[in-house]
Amino acid sequence: MTLRFTKGHGTRNDFVLVADTRGDLDLTAEQVRHLADRRSGIGADGVIRLAPTAAVARSGEQVADAVLAEEPEAIWFMDYRNGDGSIAEMCGNGVRVFAAFAESLGLVDLSDGRELALGTRGGVKRVRKEPDGWYAVDMGPWRLTGGQEAADAGADAVVLATGWDAPRPALSLDLGNPHTVVAVPRLDELAAVDLTRAPEVEPVPPAGTNVEVVVPLGEEEGPDGRPVGRLRMRVHERGVGETQSCGTGACAAALAVRTWAAHGVDDPHGVPSTWFVEVPGGEVRVRVLHGGHVELAGPAELVFSGDVDLA
Numbered sequence: 535m536t537l538r539f540t541k542g543h544g545t546r547n548d549f550v551l552v553a554d555t556r557g558d559l560d561l562t563a564e565q566v567r568h569l570a571d572r573r574s575g576i577g578a579d580g581v582i583r584l585a586p587t588a589a590v591a592r593s594g595e596q597v598a599d600a601v602l603a604e605e606p607e608a609i610w611f612m613d614y615r616n617g618d619g620s621i622a623e624m625c626g627n628g629v630r631v632f633a634a635f636a637e638s639l640g641l642v643d644l645s646d647g648r649e650l651a652l653g654t655r656g657g658v659k660r661v662r663k664e665p666d667g668w669y670a671v672d673m674g675p676w677r678l679t680g681g682q683e684a685a686d687a688g689a690d691a692v693v694l695a696t697g698w699d700a701p702r703p704a705l706s707l708d709l710g711n712p713h714t715v716v717a718v719p720r721l722d723e724l725a726a727v728d729l730t731r732a733p734e735v736e737p738v739p740p741a742g743t744n745v746e747v748v749v750p751l752g753e754e755e756g757p758d759g760r761p762v763g764r765l766r767m768r769v770h771e772r773g774v775g776e777t778q779s780c781g782t783g784a785c786a787a788a789l790a791v792r793t794w795a796a797h798g799v800d801d802p803h804g805v806p807s808t809w810f811v812e813v814p815g816g817e818v819r820v821r822v823l824h825g826g827h828v829e830l831a832g833p834a835e836l837v838f839s840g841d842v843d844l845a
């Protein structure tokens with residue numbers, strides 16, 4: 535069987551994209567691994583199938599019913615798979631690249647501030663295009679997995695990366711998918727972290743976790759005169775390994791650093807709501823929105839298209 539695909543990336547977090555506009559493509563985990571394989575396949579961190587939300591609902595995924603009940607206009611669904619074939623609830627960079635892909639297929643029009651509402655296993659996400667060509671995604675609600683108690687303590691887990699002498703305190707966050715954020719004090723320590731193997735996390739997260747190692751880099755003045763935070767991170771993704779970027783991970787990293795900052799100052803309202811997150815593949819912007827939502831903005835690139843044999 536021959537499959538038409540497009541290769542795309544968001545800050546070098548790369549994806550194989552497949553348009554299944556009739557919703558009848560049943561990609562197996564083995565086929566996903568083949569597509570994502572960098573030697574015998576196309577090569578990518580993940581595979582994204584664009585399908586009608588109604589068809590995903592008919593295939594038995596109840597989350598697609600919930601998406602249509604919340605937003606009947608979310609007619610397209612992002613079926614995201616990690617490179618190892620596993621299913622993940624959400625992919626922040628993937629949503630931006632999905633929007634660029636849907637535009638390229640003529641399925642959506644994001645000109646003049648128009649918005650795309652799409653379905654994901656993490657719920658409805660809304661995307662708009664900024665004048666500079668970046669895509670901004672309302673990622674919806676987020677939460678500290680350990681609630682206020684974890685915020686007050688600054689940690690609810692520990693992380694041990696290969697080569698570290700001792701476990702370090704970490705904060706768990708839910709962005710639709712699970713994240714554990716751990717800070718190191720210096721950029722040279724960040725560069726030296728061994729992410730060739732998944733860091734150990736205690737307590738062991740029931741469904742696994744993505745681990746972000748971060749260095750807070752302080753604040754600068756934003757274009758509107760308000761403070762903007764900056765941090766650098768590396769990530770080990772569940773189901774993939776170390777990647778050049780992770781959108782949900784960037785949100786988790788900014789929200790964790792903001793939580794730590796808010797607990798160390800007299801006036802937590804003075805802590806920036808906007809953060810630039812430097813990742814190995816570039817830079818994204820994270821904004822804390824009202825109503826408990828968070829926004830991710832960054833580039834999305836489509837690189838080439840072709841046909842691949844899935845037999």
Ligand SMILES: N[C@@H](CCC[C@H](N)C(=O)O)C(=O)O
Nearest residue numbers: 622625626627711780781782
């Ligand atoms: N790279 C993605 C996250 C992809 C899913 C993740 N590996 C998981 O299993 O949760 C992003 O940009 O958010």
